[in-house]
Amino acid sequence: MKKSWSHESKEYKIYVVLCLILGLAIAAAGLYALQKLLVPKYMRGVVEGSMIAEYYESEVPHEVLFLGDCEVYENISTVALYRDYGISSYIRGSAQQLTWQSYYLLEDTLRYETPEVVVFNVLALKYGEPQSESYNRMTLDGMRWSRSKWDAINASMTEGEHMADYLFPLLRYHSRWDELRSTDFEYAFSRDRVTVNGYYMRCDISPEGEFPAPMPLADYTLPETSMDYLTRMVELCRENDIELILIKAPTLYPYWYEEWDAQVRAFAQEYNVPYINYINLRDNIGLDMSVDTYDAGLHLNLTGAEKFADYIGQYLVNHYELTDFRDVADVARAWEDDILFYDELRDAQNAELAEYGELRSWGANAIEN
Amino acid sequence: MLFTSLPFVIFTAVLIAVYYLLVPRNERWGLLLIASLAFYFFADPRYLLFIGVTALTAYVLAIITEDYNAKRKAYLKANKENFDSDSKKKYKAVTARVSRLMLVLALLINLGILAATKYTNFVIETIGAIRNQEVNFVNVIIPMGISFYTFQTVSYSIDISRGTIKAQRSFWKFLLFVSFFPQLVQGPISRYGDLSQTLYEPKRFELRNVSYGFIRILWGYFKKLVIADRLVIGLKTLTETPDEYRGAYVFVVMMLYAAQLYCDFTGGIDITIGIAQMLGITVKENFDLPYFSKNIKEYWNRWHITMGTWFTDYIFYPLSVSPTMLKLSKWSRQHLGNAIGKRVTVYISCFCVWLATGIWHGAAWHFVVWGLMNFVVIMASQELEPLYAKFHNKFGFKGRKWYSAFEILRTFLLMSSLKLFDCYRDVGMTFRMFGSMFTTFNIGKLFNGSLLEIGLTRGDYTVAVIAVVIVFLVSLYKKLRGRDVREMLFERYHLFVLCCVVLFLATMVFGAYGMGYDASQFIYNQF
């Protein structure tokens, strides 16, 4: 029928324009759907890639914000902090979160709320250079677009990475068509919760073992880049009347050198911020590393994370004027839901442990292949 | 800048938008010049110097030649009565000599630059090898696309000298002819007479041009990203450790490379011609279904056409019909008999052409040998033709469908074998590997999963095979219907748009680009 129209006629022009508009729409929709389908979902096994985005779903205010790597998101139970002290907190942690990523996540968080206290775990200070593309993606892909995300990407890209791959993740992940799993379809447009306010729960137990002896380093100076970003973090907190606390989580490995400790201590003194190294306080916390860790001492399990939360929570309520949100009805209701989720998660994990002696739906066993 | 790099895509998209939306019709060629120079500038500002010198010399010498010839001709006409036939001839000879001098000057300069940049290290290496000495390579820059633009410029100078085209009087317009950016990456080699027809004229936005061009670009990217850049991964493994992959693997290399090279090269040309067409410019076709050729001569009339005709017009013909050759032809016919004598000069010229073709393809001996092998095969098929003819007549094969299919397959395999020189990049190795196909029987190995260990997954093979089938069907459509699929689609514009969308999405998903895939340069990029 189209042939009968003269190419100069008005009808033909309308037809062409309609085709083009429709074509553009289909192309855009197709790109969107394909991108949703092809990006990694981080819903099973390696769930760390889902953590950063989950923050935006939280509806309660957070007076305490934790920043850092697995030494915060696996070691501190946000629910214990609430249950025992009424502290409403969030852990914006992610795997191998680098110092500048923590800084930009703080910037990002400030677009939504201003916490009273920010707690930064210092382990990542040892990295002065971007480390790995996959960890970059896990931390950065979850951030909403903002100037902070742009800057974070620019500061984090390793060799061979491009901003375009972050702007259009399809460019990066298109080759996953060959490895799509059922979860990719299931979670193309919606995600499950993987943390409780940023806390990643593990209930299994694997007692702390021997760690390899620390390697002597050629240079113990903490890199200038990460220290600069730490300084910027201090300044950003000052500008926003936020109390910054530096901590070193009580886990022993990766090794935290005395020399590094001294430098952070000096920094803390110079900028007048508290620095607490919990490695020396393991007994005070009450950690029993034969039962409080799930991976031979690298990270704490639920019991460990609750003990550590108790201890750190005591410090927080002693030193800062924090609201007891148990008395704030709206917030308390939301937290009750979180506690419910938390308890169910714990029960489910314990049930699997009782049945199989190990976790099947979480951690390394749950990785789809 | 590679065709497949994001900056190139953005550069081109912005250019086309600005071209039609912001620039008045008559000034559009000017924008193309700016874009072309910018393209060069961002690659390496020094390149501008090279292309500038080449363009300027050809431009100036062309005008001098044309003006001089015109003046002499006018003088001759005005003073007709003063000339007898003899003095007229003499006068004309002087004119011709001067114009030839100009040409020689132009060729010396421009081919000189080409030789100095591209072949210095080749010569040093060869001399070193002959003397068995360590060599020190010199650090010369090789401007992007120098072979292509030099050949375009040389054809211009020769055509001016022959008087078959009119000299371009605007330097900037001429510079655009030399530097027109889509052609710089891998050709085609345009002639001034062809390209100038549409390059400078005022361009209107025409739906057909823009649509054809657009789908052609998508098609080019599809072939290049989905097939060529995917197969290159496997080819790399197979050819970089040749001793592990002998025998039947060599056949696999032949097949993969035939598909890879075709898709890479024609894909690149599609992108070039597509961009030009979107800009309203007609660029000469460079391929005409080469893999459907029934003999090697036909193949070379259909593969990299603009290079073939360049060598025919500017080397083969002039050499064959030069007075010396004609004399030689006469002599050999008298002394060697008509049958052989007739061929002597043709073969000498043909030899020179293929030697030059080999060298043009790259500054390396395997290219030279590859070129000469083509010559040998062409000569052999020429010599065997009477024999074939007899054979055909006797059995009545000619014209039968299955026999045509056989001829096509035979030519395809022959040409794919010759391409092995390009795969292994070493003359001795190529012969060894080719031989191993007949001495090492390991076909079974191909099916024990070893082909999944060369960097290509089952999924990769599936996608590549499906894509190759699509490319084949599209070619077959053209072969049988005599027109492109896009012309058929254009008549049903909604289908046309749908095909664009599908091609685009398929390339985005199945293209072998980005992390995990090494950005592979166009094979012809170094030329």
Added chain:
Amino acid sequence: MDELIEILKDLHSDVDFETCTTLIDDKILDSFDIVSIVSEVNDRFDVTIPAKELVPENFNSAKALWDLISRLEED
């Protein structure tokens, strides 16, 4: 003209050179044939066809070729 047809027939006996006008376009004559023709013409007509005249327009038909030869003879 007859002599020219004879030269052409020598190359391809099965082509009707009197009427065909697409000798190049239909790829009946290839570059080898053209060179043969040039050298034959050179022999029999004492005309040298220069390289610049080796274009499709001059070789697409016997008539075009004959016109070319006549033109070159005049010069």
